[in-house]
Amino acid sequence: MIYKKRIVIFAGTTEGRLLAERLAASGVEVTACVATEYGEKLIPEQPCLQVHSGRMDAEKMTDFLQQKMPYLVVDATHPYAQVVSETVKKVCEELHMEYVRLLRPAGAALPADERIHFVQNAKAAAELAEQMSGNIFLTTGSKELAVFIQIISDFSRLYARVLSTEETFEICKELGFEGKQLICMQGPFSEDLNRAMYAHVDAKILVTKESGDVGGFSDKMQAALALGMQCIVIQRPKEQGLTFEQVCERLGVTGTDSRASGILSLVGTGMGTPEQMTLEARHVLEQAQVIFGAKRMLDAVHEFPAQKVCEYRREQIAAYLCEHPQLTQAAVVFSGDVGFYSGADSFGKCLDCGEKNWNVSRIAGISSVNYFAAKLGVAWQDVKLCSVHGRDTDLLKQITENKKVFSLFNGGEQLTELAGQLHDNGLDHVRLSAGFDLGYETEEIWQGSVREFLSRPVRTGLCVALFENVDVNNQKSVDTGDVSLQKDNGRPTTGNLPDALFERGAVPLTKEEIRAVALSKLRLTADAICYDIGAGTGGMTMDMARYVPNGTIIAFERNAEACELIRANAARLSARQVTVVQGSAPEILEGYEMPTHAFIGGSGGRLHEIVELLLEKNPCMRIVIDAVTLETVSEANALLKTLPVKDVDIVSVTVAKAKSAGAYHLMESMNPVYIFSFTGDGENKWNK
Numbered sequence: 266m267i268y269k270k271r272i273v274i275f276a277g278t279t280e281g282r283l284l285a286e287r288l289a290a291s292g293v294e295v296t297a298c299v300a301t302e303y304g305e306k307l308i309p310e311q312p313c314l315q316v317h318s319g320r321m322d323a324e325k326m327t328d329f330l331q332q333k334m335p336y337l338v339v340d341a342t343h344p345y346a347q348v349v350s351e352t353v354k355k356v357c358e359e360l361h362m363e364y365v366r367l368l369r370p371a372g373a374a375l376p377a378d379e380r381i382h383f384v385q386n387a388k389a390a391a392e393l394a395e396q397m398s399g400n401i402f403l404t405t406g407s408k409e410l411a412v413f414i415q416i417i418s419d420f421s422r423l424y425a426r427v428l429s430t431e432e433t434f435e436i437c438k439e440l441g442f443e444g445k446q447l448i449c450m451q452g453p454f455s456e457d458l459n460r461a462m463y464a465h466v467d468a469k470i471l472v473t474k475e476s477g478d479v480g481g482f483s484d485k486m487q488a489a490l491a492l493g494m495q496c497i498v499i500q501r502p503k504e505q506g507l508t509f510e511q512v513c514e515r516l517g518v519t520g521t522d523s524r525a526s527g528i529l530s531l532v533g534t535g536m537g538t539p540e541q542m543t544l545e546a547r548h549v550l551e552q553a554q555v556i557f558g559a560k561r562m563l564d565a566v567h568e569f570p571a572q573k574v575c576e577y578r579r580e581q582i583a584a585y586l587c588e589h590p591q592l593t594q595a596a597v598v599f600s601g602d603v604g605f606y607s608g609a610d611s612f613g614k615c616l617d618c619g620e621k622n623w624n625v626s627r628i629a630g631i632s633s634v635n636y637f638a639a640k641l642g643v644a645w646q647d648v649k650l651c652s653v654h655g656r657d658t659d660l661l662k663q664i665t666e667n668k669k670v671f672s673l674f675n676g677g678e679q680l681t682e683l684a685g686q687l688h689d690n691g692l693d694h695v696r697l698s699a700g701f702d703l704g705y706e707t708e709e710i711w712q713g714s715v716r717e718f719l720s721r722p723v724r725t726g727l728c729v730a731l732f733e734n735v736d737v738n739n740q741k742s743v744d745t746g747d748v749s750l751q752k753d754n755g756r757p758t759t760g761n762l763p764d765a766l767f768e769r770g771a772v773p774l775t776k777e778e779i780r781a782v783a784l785s786k787l788r789l790t791a792d793a794i795c796y797d798i799g800a801g802t803g804g805m806t807m808d809m810a811r812y813v814p815n816g817t818i819i820a821f822e823r824n825a826e827a828c829e830l831i832r833a834n835a836a837r838l839s840a841r842q843v844t845v846v847q848g849s850a851p852e853i854l855e856g857y858e859m860p861t862h863a864f865i866g867g868s869g870g871r872l873h874e875i876v877e878l879l880l881e882k883n884p885c886m887r888i889v890i891d892a893v894t895l896e897t898v899s900e901a902n903a904l905l906k907t908l909p910v911k912d913v914d915i916v917s918v919t920v921a922k923a924k925s926a927g928a929y930h931l932m933e934s935m936n937p938v939y940i941f942s943f944t945g946d947g948e949n950k951w952n953k
Contacts, residue, residue: 272516273298273335275353280367280509281341282308289314291518296333301430326356339512341367344501345406345474365515366506369477381486381496390472390497391416397495399469400424402462404485405499406474407433410440413472424466426450454481459488469494475501505947514614527586527593529616529623531609533602533630536704537565541636546628550596555589557582558598566598579611586618595623602632606652606673633729634671637700640710641731645671648731653679659841661686664695670732677701677724687715696733701726761808767834772827774802775866775891778920779938784808786889786914786942787862792816796860798850798875799823799867803831803843809864810840818842819857823849823869851878859883865890872900876908880945884909890941901941910943 274285276297285297289311298317299305305318321329330338340353350366357364384390387409394401395417403413403425410425417423425442427433429449437447448462459481463471471489475498476482489496507515530549535541542550550556553571556563563573576582577597586592603609609627616623638645647669651658654673660683664670674680680699687695693716701709701724711721761784764777775783789795789809793816797806800820810818820831820843828847835843846853851874859882868875872890879888888910892898905913917939921932 271296271333271335272337272339273330273333274339275342275349276308277304277342277346277349278344278367278369280369281339284339284341284367284509284512285314286311287513287518288516293516293518296335298329301432323352323356326352327360330356330360330362335362337363337365337516339365339367340506344369344476344504345499347502350504365512366504367512368504368506368508376490378490378496380490380494381498383498383500385500387412387499388416390499393497394470394472397470399495400467401470401472402426402466402468402489402494404471404473407436410437410442414440421446424448424468426462454484456484456488456491459485460492463488463492463494468492470497471495472497472499474499477501527595527618527623529582529586529612529625530594530596530628531603531607531612531625532596532598532628533604533607533609533632534562534565534598534600535602535631536633536636537562537600538704539565539568541631541704543628543630546630549628550598553594553596554592555585555595556598557585557595562598562600571596577608579616583616583618586616586623590618599630600633602630602635603627604629605632605634605650606654633673633700633703636703637671637698637710637729637731640700640703641698641712643731645669653683654727661690662839662841664692664732664734665690665839668734670734672730672732674728674730676726677728680728680730681719681723684715684718688719692734694734694736696735698731698733700729703729762804762811762838764804766838767802767804767807768830768837769802770826770830772802772824772830775804776920776935777804779891779918779940780804780808782916782918783864783889783891783940783942784812786916786940787864788887789813789862790816793861794858795819796821796854796857796863796879798854798863798865799869800831800845801827801866803827803834803845805864805866806831806843807834807838807840809862810835810838810843813842816842816861817844817858819844819846819860821846821848821850821853823847823853851875854878854882860886862887863889868897868900870896870900872897873904873908876904880908880910884945885947887944888942892939892941893936898939901939905941905943909946911946912942912944914942916940 271294272288273296274281276282276285276299282297285295285308288295292313294313296315296317297308300320302318305316308316338353338357340350342349354364382393384393387405391413400422401417401424403410403423407427413423414420420441424446425437426448427437429451434449445466471485471494473482473485486496532546532549534546550566550569555574556566556569556571557574557576559577560575563575574585576585582597586595599607599609601607612625614625616625634645634650649663649667649670651660651663651670652673653660654675660670660672664687684697693714695715697715697718698710698712699718761777761780764774767774783805789812791814793813795809795813795816795818797809797818797820800806800822803820806818806820822828822831825847828845831845849869851871860879861883863879863886865872865875876888879886890901892901917937919934919937921934923930924933
C-alpha cells in the first residue's frame with residue numbers, strides 16, 4: 266500500500282533526490298528539502314513534488330515541519346553531514362514525528378594496499394598529508410578546506426575540486442583558492458577523467474571521503490592508485506538506518522532502477538476452474554505472453570493463448586525470463602488467493618532478471634476459506650486460519666484452544682491422521698467439515714463428528730477442513746493439588762504459572778514471583794525465538810511458551826534429570842513449541858537458530874562467554890540474567906562494562922511468603938535475587 270500522506274525528504278544526496286522522484290511518480294505528496302538553489306535545479310518538476318531550498322537551523326526546521334505536518338521524515342543527507350542529520354533527528358523526536366535514516370551504499374571493498382591510509386576526520390587527513398611530499402588533490406568539499414589551509418605549510422601544494430556553485434566559489438576564493446588550484450565541476454567523474462585531472466596538476470596525494478559508488482569513490486581511488494598516488498581516506502561515520510530498497514518497500518513503492526522493466530503478475534485463480542476466476546484475473550491472463558504454474562493450474566488456464574511453462578519456483582522463473590529478454594508481460598497462476606498460504610509469498614515486490622527488472626503485481630482470487638465458508642453457510646471472520654499444506658503447524662493445539670479452526674491439508678490421509686489425534690485426546694465432540702476437490706465436478710463436502718469421520722474411507726487428494734470446538738471453554742484441566750490450570754480460552758491471559766503446577770524432583774525451580782519480574786524484563790513477542798539457558802525444571806521455559814504462541818522456545822540444560830522434567834512439564838502443559846537440549850553452555854548453543862530473547866538462569870561460571878556468544882548470534886537480542894550468588898552478580902555487572910549492550914536495567918528482588926504456624930501465618934523470606942536485563946546495541950564488534 267502506497268502512503269498517501271505527505272512525506273518530507275531532506276534530500277542532500279543522489280539517493281534522496283531519486284527517492285523523492287520515485288515517490289512523487291507513485292502519487293505520494295513529497296517535499297524535498299535541499300540546501301542550495303543548485304540542489305533545487307537537480308530535481309525535475311513533478312505534480313506531486315515540491316522543493317524547499319535553503320539551509321535550516323533547528324528553529325527553522327521545527328517551524329517548517331510543524332507547517333508541513335508530514336506523515337514521515339526521511340533523512341537523506343550526506344553521510345558526512347552529521348550535524349544536519351543530528352538536527353533532523355532531534356527535531357523529529359521533539360515533534361514526535363516518525364524519522365527514517367536513508368543509508369548510502371558503501372560500495373565495493375578496497376584492495377589491501379599500503380598506499381591507502383584511513384583517518385577519522387579532515388584534521389587527521391591534513392596532518393598526514395603534511396608529512397608526505399608532493400601536490401595534494403582535495404575532493405572533500407569546500408567546508409573542509411579551511412582545515413587544510415591551517416595545517417599544510419606550503420599552500421602551493423593544494424588543489425581543490427568542488428561544486429560549481431557561486432556560493433562554493435566565494436568560499437574557496439576567500440580561502441585563497443583560485444586559478445589552477447581550483448577546479449569547479451559537478452561529479453561524479455569517470456576513472457579516466459579523474460586520472461587526467463590528477464596528472465594535469467601532478468598530484469601525488471589524493472584526499473577523499475568514503476562516499477560510496479554513487480559519489481564516484483571507486484573511480485577516484487582506482488585512478489589514483491593507477492598513478493601510484495598516496496590515498497588518504499576520511500572514513501564514513503558509523504550510522505544506522507535503511508537502504509534505498511528498504512525505504513521504498515516501507516513506503517509501498519518499487520525501488521527499481523532505470524533499466525527496462527516488465528510486469529510479472531501473480532494471479533489467484535480461485536478454486537482452479539474458469540468459473541472461479543475474477544474478471545481482473547482473466548484480463549491479466551489474456552494480456553500475458555507467457556504463463557507459469559504447476560501442471561494442475563496450467564490445465565485450468567489452457568484457454569488463454571499465452572505460452573505455458575510448467576514452473577512455479579521463483580529462481581527458475583527468473584532464469585527463464587533472463588533467457589527471454591523480449592518478454593514484457595508474464596503471469597504465474599496460483600490456486601485460491603495469492604495472500605492466503607500461497608506460493609506467491611516467495612516473490613517479493615520485484616524480480617531482477619539481468620537486462621530487465623520485473624515489477625511484481627498481485628491479482629486477488631477467491632480463497633478456499635471464502636469458498637468453503639460460503640458452501641457451508643457459515644461466517645468465517647472468527648475462524649483461526651491455519652495450514653499444514655507443506656507447513657509445520659500444531660493443529661491439535663489450535664483446535665484445543667479455538668472455537669473454529671480452518672486449515673489446508675496436503676491430502677485426505679493427513680486429515681484422517683489428525684482426526685485420530687483428536688480422538689486420542691478426548692476431542693470426539695469436535696464437529697468436522699471436510700471439503701475435497703472444491704470447485705470441480707468431483708467436489709465433495711462432508712460434515713459430522715470426529716468419531717464419525719474416522720469410520721469413513723480415507724480420501725486422497727488436496728482438501729480443506731473446518732473444525733468447530735463448541736465445548737472449548739469446558740475442557741479438562743491440569744490439576745496439581747489445589748492448583749488448577751484450565752487448558753482453554755477461559756484461562757488467565759496475565760501472570761505466570763504457579764510453582765505447584767510443576768513436577769520438580771530434586772531440580773531447582775525459579776520461583777514464580779521472580780519469574781514474573783524476569784518475564785516483564787524480557788519483553789517477549791508472539792513470534793519470538795527464546796533460549797532458556799540453565800533451564801532447571803523449566804519454569805521460565807513454560808512461562809515463555811505461554812507468551813510465545815507462534816515462536817520457538819529452546820531449553821538448554823546440562824542435567825539429564827532436569828531435561829526429563831522439562832519434557833514432562835511441557836507435555837502436561839501442552840507447550841508444543843518447546844525443544845529440550847541437553848548440554849553445557851556456551852558450546853551447546855552453537856548450531857541452533859538465531860534467538861531474539863534469552864533468559865539465563867544458570868551459567869556454570871561461564872556467564873561472560875555465554876552472553877558474548879549470544880550477541881554474536883544476534884547483536885540486537887534481548888537478554889535477562891537471574892543472579893543468586895554474589896559471584897554471579899559480580900560477573901554480570903562486569904560484562905555490562907565490556908560487552909556492547911544498551912538499555913541496561915538491574916533490580917534486586919526480595920520475596921517473603923506466608924507459612925502456616927498453627928493458627929497463625931509467618932512470613933518466610935526467600936534469598937534475594939538480582940535480575941539484570943539489557944539489549945545488544947546492534948554492533949557485532951567481534952566480526953569487525
